[in-house]
C-alpha cells in the first residue's frame with residue numbers, strides 16, 4: 604500500500620445546491636493539475652480517488668489523469684446516478700473501459716454510523732449491486748460517506764465482501780485492517796502546502812498519533 608492517497612471531490616465550479624461545507628473541497632482545474640504534477644514531480648507512488656460522482660469526474664478529471672498516465676478510483680452514490688450534475692451509467696462504463704476503478708459511496712450519501720442495521724446493509728448491498736449491474740463486474744471497493752465509520756460499519760462491509768475501504772483519516776496507518784486513509788485536498792488552501800503535508804505524512808510522530816486515532820475509531 605502506498606502511503607500517499609489524494610482524495611478529490613469536484614473540479615471546476617461547484618453546481619448550484621452544493622453548500623459551503625462541501626464547496627471548499629472543490630478545486631479549480633489549475634489547482635487540480637498542480638496537485639497531480641507536484642506528486643508526479645516528487646517521484647513517489649501515489650493513489651488518487653474521487654468521491655460523490657460529480658460530473659467533473661468525467662468532464663475534467665479523468666481525461667486529464669488519462670493524459671498523464673495516472674490511475675484513479677471513482678466512488679459514486681448509486682441513487683444519484685444520472686441526476687443533474689452527477690455521473691450517469693454511460694460515464695461509469697467509460698471510466699471502467701479506460702482502466703479506472705469504480706466503487707461505491709453508498710446509495711444516498713448518508714452517514715453510515717447513524718444508520719440502523721437494516722439501512723446500513725441496504726446502503727452497502729444495494730449500492731454495490733446497482734453499480735455491478737452497470738459496469739458488469741463485482742464492486743469490492745467502498746469510500747465511506749463523510750469518511751465516517753466505527754467497528755459496526757467495518758464489520759458490515761466485511762460481511763458484504765468489501766475488500767477495499769477508504770476513509771478520510773489523512774495520514775497512513777500501520778494497521779492493515781484499518782480503512783485506507785486519504786488526504787482530502789481543499790480549494791481554499793494553497794495546493795503546494797497541502798502536498799507538502801501529504802508528503803511529510805510519514806513522519807513518525809504523525810503516524811503514531813494517527814494510528815492511535817484510527818485504532819480508537821475502529822474499535823468504537
Ligand SMILES: [Zn+2]
Pocket residue numbers: 654655708712748749
Ligand atoms: Zn461524499
